[in-house]
Amino acid sequence: MSTLKKQMDLIKRIPLIDNESILDAIYDLINTNETDIVQFTKEEEEQVLRALDQVKNGQVVSNEEGNREIQKWL
Numbered sequence: 001m002s003t004l005k006k007q008m009d010l011i012k013r014i015p016l017i018d019n020e021s022i023l024d025a026i027y028d029l030i031n032t033n034e035t036d037i038v039q040f041t042k043e044e045e046e047q048v049l050r051a052l053d054q055v056k057n058g059q060v061v062s063n064e065e066g067n068r069e070i071q072k073w074l
Contacts, residue, residue: 014026
């Protein structure tokens, strides 16, 4: 779908949304720019730190290996 079609689709669909949490999420996305600081929850921070430890300890796989593993699951 082209960018213009996506924009037009959103313009049509947003007024039909009654769920305030969805509207809040859309609003936050639209008003976020790439320089905004992301605030992690404690759980998210712990997950990031675990992942960094895994990288430091060599517990990683290549993109190709990861894709092969995903294909096995599908």
